[in-house]
Amino acid sequence: MAQDSVDLSCDYQFWMQKLSVWDQASTLETQQDTCLHLAQFQEFLRKMYEALKEMDSNTIIERFPTIGQLLAKACWNPFILAYDESQKILIWCLCCLINKEPQNSGQSKLNSWIQGVLSHILSALRFDKEVALFTQGLGYAPIDYYPGLLKNMILSLASELRENHLNGFNTQRRMAPERVASLSRVCVPLITLPDVDPLVEALLICHGREPQEILQPEFFEAVNEAILLKKISLPMSAVVCLWLRHLPSLEKAMLHLFEKLISSERNCLRRIECFIKDSSLLRFALKTYFPYTSPSLAMVLLQDPQDIPRGHWLQTLKHISELLREAVEDQTHGSRGGAFESWFLFIHFGRWAEMVAEQLLMSAAEPPAALLWLLAFYYGPRDGRQQRAQTMVQVKAVLGHLLVMSRSSSLSAQDLQTVAGQDTDTDPRAPAQQLIRHLLLHFLLWAPGGHTIAWDVITLMAHTAEITHEIIGFLDQTLYRWNRLGIESPRSEKLARELLKELRTQV
Template sequence: MAQDSVDLSCDYQFWMQKLSVWEQASTLGTQQDTCVHLARFQEFLRKMYEALKEMDSNTIFERFPTIDQLLAKACWNPFILAYDESQKILIWCLCCLINKEPQNSRQSKLNSWVQGVLSHILSALRFDKEVALFTQGLGYAPIDYYPGLLKNMVLSLASELRENHLNGFNTQRRKKISLPMSAVVCLWLRHLPSLEKAMLHLFEKLISSERNCLRRIECFIKDSLLPQAACHPAIFRVVDEMFRCALLETDGAPEIIATIQVFTQCFLEALEKENKQLRFALKTYFPYTSPSLAMVLLQDPQDVPRGRWLQTLKHISELLREAVEDQTHGSRGGPLESWFLFIHFGGWAEMVAEQLLRSAAEPPAALLWLLAFYYSPHDGRQQRAQTMVQVKAVLGHLLAMSRSSSLSARDLQTAAGQDTETDPRAPAQQLIRHLLLNFVLWAPGGHTIARDVITLMAHTAEITHEIIGFLDQTLYRWDRLGIESPRSGKLARELLKELQTQV
């Protein structure tokens, strides 16, 4: 309990200073900082309430002499007051200050002050007051806001009624009121639950849709307006954090990784459309990584000459290895944070195996490390080194077999160690399966045995879905980068279609 008390006092001083800074909410920087810290501030308020409800009014002011100032600053901040949970907890905290039977004029004045602040909170919940408070905080006058909102709503309703008339009033269509992008961003910055709801709606659509179809996922993501809104760093951070939670909850499911990569691609396209030069520093979007690593990853492989792809991947590997192995495991900027950043950029992450298989030279250690890290970020140095040795040996066997005049699926599986009793769900086994799939797509003799290889590999529904996902993602990436060969593309599409009919 003593430690809790010390922690709360330290947090109190921190948030008192923050609230003083946030009072100057006319600048974009303070608005952005408020949105980024809202969740933590809400948690502080909850802890504060737990402490206050155990004390009487006199004890509260002995312990926290400026508690009235702190709560007042929070209650007059439109960005804090907009958050439903913050409103509720602020009301609870204020009620703790009330003296049920005031003994002197100071206590009576305090009661009057609390009642006034509560009245302010409750009046701010009305729509017209809320909009005025918010638009004023953003620097807009209500006279500029209301006509635009009304005009947009009327146009949307007219358009919808026209569509319903032409379609025989199809009730299966949504009654959808569209808002300008600027209004959507303002709404999501102002009211975080609506942003969270938009993300949950996107997750629901992704779950209910056909698995392993990145084109459809891309359409869902773009229709959600989230990539465009994420150009504002505060929104990007909330969205990215929800993706991180989904990734952890699913233990790194390939479908979630693919969705994050598609979202990042859509976000970067929106960012490029909005401004040719970054309005916000990269560190605002990716605060836990070095700017140099983020800058390299942000390069679209389409904009890098193909002859330099290998060199770029080596550079990415060097920067990641430095970030991963020079940090303590479990630190905020440690291995998992670096991996989370890397998986965003599928254009680079997914081409490592291809580059290794399409090169006849000795496999570069940097690429072996990058591949081992991508598939198993939890591993320590020693375990990752063992994976690198295993992958190097498999690559050697595959390279030798590519020169063979007669290939068989069984020999290929044996050479890759896929005929052992090893757990097929192990990350190293998934890595080797993807090497084999890349081999049959690119090796001169691989096309003839591709179906036999997949038949031997896909002995469970889970692995079948994994192979479908791999083929869909490969075709999606090839299409974007324009790197597929006609034969490989044709084979991949045929295999994908055949496997989809089986599940």
Template structure:
């Protein structure tokens, strides 16, 4: 190592002088001289990198005080940059000079200056092609053909370097220093939206070293996340998921971005919402990621497909789910809101069970099971305590009995239905009442005749109209296991009529 360092020092002044000569003249003779010495200069850069990567930035500047000048002259020489291998080695040398955590204004200024050089190198396909044009034409290339290939080769070379470093693991002799990877990620911040750099962005996102701390800069994560969300770049699923796992602010922003899209235009269209959610890749996470405290037995029960259960065998699994939910909530820590709402969010995620519970309660031949009443009251009012929930269950049972009596006493009257729905005592959640009434109108043959008039009476505010539109859309979305063709036809007609009004 010491001998290599001494040899490098002896060559250092020679190459610094050479670069100064090449910088001052752009004649054909200078170009020929540059090409003649290019392979030797690349070897010098490679040796320099092997030495610099073992030193911190302070030691580098102490031993090689003019190293910044040498590397800057290299960056400004288009014939040297015209070779992707030279670009790659130059990038690593510049990364060695950066302070991972700058402590003084001088170090911050040095970092900024180096990032400027790195950005210039990485975007070298834009530089003035006058000098390089003469060289490439002599080789039979047109610049328009040459530069994209140069950039592609340079990016692929960096990607290969990252992958080799990733595979080398703890072999510190042949893997990149974490600060160099950090520096490269900072350089890529303004370049993430360029299509040619997508392989490098993906390689950085999927790179996992063995360091205890993150080796990529937060600014890089933020830039990559913003570019992906705005559809300015296309990234693989693995790289996007890796991005969100490694940088939680990006995951939060992606989630908020999804909510904004859903609330802005898709709130009354479940199929559109489903498509939007799938496009976001946020379903790609394991269910445990979203519900870390959910009881495994409850998650397993809810994970069944409700539509796969035969018509005559749906009550038992519903009662089992009700029992598991009740146990999860009543066994939660006193005063803690995590238990009830964690279970509620999990239950809402599998909302098809609520529709099945409503369907079972509207069966005229059976007494309303307490477990199903509890499910609906909990679904619509999860914030209630156990005593309030018990009172709501009593009121819901009375309301249900009144509606079923009307259903069995002849043609349904919209006025009678409205009066029955407005008189539960004690009062219960208005949304639950409306959904129960809408279910009766749509899912029973007797309710079809008065459905339009009854719904017209219910649509007295914009909020109520949007709620009913959402219910109708939900009915059509899950119609395969809930209702017959006549009910689906009526739901489609009512949905079209209401959507024209809101």
């Protein structure tokens, strides 16, 4: 080991002198000498890396105070950079110099300088005159040669990360976490460059055995930003790894999606569905979003109403209500995620949630308490047990009046408003008021006499822009659901489309 150290020091001085000569001369003899010694210089770099990776950055500077000069001279020599193997070894040597936690301005400046050199290696898109002559002699144009060189070097680094050992250095030892962290820091300014995607992907899917995250936060942030702005395209597995490994990136992706939904046509469900699918955020496993949900509730909600006979929908909704009520109100066996997670899971499968009111209005018998509870919970998830019970009583009374009115030969818009309590001073934004408005809209679409007074009722109901948007959203959502479930009701569908078209001209 001592002899190896002496040999390395002697070699170090030799190559330092060589690089100085190569740097100062550009004669044909100098070029020929560079090419003649490249294989030996690469071997020296391999030995240097093997030594550097065993030391921390402070020890390296103490042992080799001019190491930065040596590596810089090599990095700016076009003939050395003409070999992707040289580029790769130089990158790893430079990564060894990076101080993971700089303690002073000198160490911070060194880190910045190293990142600049690394950026030069990976992103320089021009060749000096000497390399142009060299590549032309090989039958390549520089514009064709460099992209291939960069691509090969990137693929080589990505391969090493995936296999988690340094094939090129004939060692089976695992790649040190510090080196992976350094490489992620280096990649930050290079993420959107062509052909760098494989390296970014390899870093994201590279999981070590360390208890803490080793990739740099700024790397995650830069990759996430590039994905959201469509500057790079990565496989779904890599994107999911990014969001699961760095929750702030997942949060930003969610906020980005919400901003797009709010700024777009918020009442067009087909556009909303396209935005959501394009964002890739519903492609996680259900357990990722709802870790504490009971398996039985998840299984029943996963059933598509389209796959269940229509006559069994009511029974399925009752079963869903029982499971949700147990999760929300049973303190002994309740879900650890609380009422909000249960509610969010319920609306995630919106086709079940949105058919509750229709089932209540179509039932000639006593309104089932299970469906009344489900409706109250859907519109008021934050309500307590007592407040939800009051809402159930209120909804039951409105349903009774609507059932009587459905048998009447003559209906008036004002009578319907009065029965539903929509002409009172109650806050129209209250969940119970929104629930009742939606009951009225369902009644207008399904009750035979409701079609004749539909526009009059909506005119009385939509006395604010907010309520008008709410009604537009309800109608669009209803038409969308009918289409997905194959529900055929030509008269109701025609009425809904006419109302939707008229309302959209007013906003």
